[in-house]
Amino acid sequence: xxxxxxxxxxDPLKDSVDILFSSLGLDTSTAIRMFxxxxxxxxxxxxxxxxxxxxxxIIRKTISYRKSGGEFLTAGQSLSNMRAxxxxxxxxxxxxxxxx
Numbered sequence: 122x123x124x125x126x127x128x129x130x131x132d133p134l135k136d137s138v139d140i141l142f143s144s145l146g147l148d149t150s151t152a153i154r155m156f157x158x159x160x161x162x163x164x165x166x167x168x169x170x171x172x173x174x175x176x177x178x179i180i181r182k183t184i185s186y187r188k189s190g191g192e193f194l195t196a197g198q199s200l201s202n203m204r205a206x207x208x209x210x211x212x213x214x215x216x217x218x219x220x221x
Contacts, residue, residue: 122217123214126153135149138152151207154210155203155207158203158206158207159199159203161206162194
């Protein structure tokens with residue numbers, strides 16, 4: 122069973138993101154699903170939520186993490202994982218529909 126998430130946003134924001142995502146070959150719902158999958162992969166919000174004064178600290182922390190052998194997914198790996206999760210969700214939804 123699929124669940125619905127409703128979010129209220131200002132008209133200009135919605136119009137702007139619709140144009141942006143469309144230029145990327147996505148609709149807004151797919152972009153939001155990609156964000157949710159990326160959040161699961163990251164174990165949190167997939168980007169830093171910081172005050173601007175913390176930016177240098179985050180950069181230094183990220184560099185330190187990378188130098189200590191920490192790995193990051195490439196953009197291609199992230200997209201591949203997101204696409205697989207979206208397909209898995211679609212397949213699960215199809216299977217649920219097929220079961221009485």
